[in-house]
Amino acid sequence: MKNASGPVFIFLFFLFLAAGCMRQDNNNILTLPAAKYIVLANFDNIGKDIVDTWNYIPDSLETSIQAEIENKILKITYDVISEDYTCNGISLDLGGKDFSLYKTLLIIAKGDRAAGFPEILTLEMFNKERKLNTFFLSGLTERWNTFAVPIKKFGVLSELSDLQEFRVVFCSRNTVPGTGVVYIKGVYLEKRKESAL
Numbered sequence: 001m002k003n004a005s006g007p008v009f010i011f012l013f014f015l016f017l018a019a020g021c022m023r024q025d026n027n028n029i030l031t032l033p034a035a036k037y038i039v040l041a042n043f044d045n046i047g048k049d050i051v052d053t054w055n056y057i058p059d060s061l062e063t064s065i066q067a068e069i070e071n072k073i074l075k076i077t078y079d080v081i082s083e084d085y086t087c088n089g090i091s092l093d094l095g096g097k098d099f100s101l102y103k104t105l106l107i108i109a110k111g112d113r114a115a116g117f118p119e120i121l122t123l124e125m126f127n128k129e130r131k132l133n134t135f136f137l138s139g140l141t142e143r144w145n146t147f148a149v150p151i152k153k154f155g156v157l158s159e160l161s162d163l164q165e166f167r168v169v170f171c172s173r174n175t176v177p178g179t180g181v182v183y184i185k186g187v188y189l190e191k192r193k194e195s196a197l
Contacts, residue, residue, distance in 0.1 A: 037106065040166075041092050042186040043074045054167075055088040063088055065170070074184040077115070078170040081178035087171040089122075092187065099125075099160040104190035105149040112181035113142040121182070122169040125154045127162050134169075144185065151189075 041050060051074060053065045065088035066077040076090055099105075111117025121137040132155040137147055151160060166187070172178065 037188045037190045040187040040189055043069045043072050050093045052091045056086045076182045079179045080170045080172040080175050082172050085172055087169055089167050089169040092166040094163045094166055096162050099151050099163050100157040102151055102189040103192045105151055106188040106190055107147045108144060108185035110144045110183050111140050111142055116177040116180035117182050118175050124167040124169055125163055126165040127159055128164055132159055
């Protein structure tokens with residue numbers, strides 16, 4: 001009999017990550033009082049202006065990424081099936097926002113059961129100088145959930161004071177299935193208790 005402790009440990013590790021950052025949102029609304037968070041993107045008319053798509057191989061005939069906003073929900077349709085390593089995704093323009101003033105990044109998201117979706121989303125932040133730490137968000141399901149990602153996971157506070165871009169990334173090596181659809185209802189920042197904002 002093969003030793004299954006390795007795969008079991010990996011499964012439990014990702015389950016732990018999911019449990020630590022997911023807040024069930026059965027009513028399809030953010031569960032925090034409005035006074036405790038600010039809207040980074042809720043994909044209304046303003047949201048359309050800050051969403052962009054990118055492809056690691058711009059002229060690829062194999063892979064594709066599409067972002068549509070319908071009824072204030074961002075629909076991301078991705079395809080990263082390729083013989084070569086490739087990535088694509090969506091980006092939000094942060095305009096130099098100071099994330100060091102905030103405690104948590106909140107994302108309301110779900111997958112499309114019919115089209116397929118990854119259980120893990122790759123999140124990236126960029127300041128003016130470089131890409132910061134990558135965070136792997138586990139636990140995406142076909143139901144709306146609010147995911148809470150500690151801001152400190154992306155870097156030390158001094159690196160978070162002038163952020164330019166937030167990305168949701170799909171790469172051929174770690175996105176399973178290689179094609180699918182992800183919905184995002186909103187992206188928010190939860191304020192620190194000591195913040196006067």
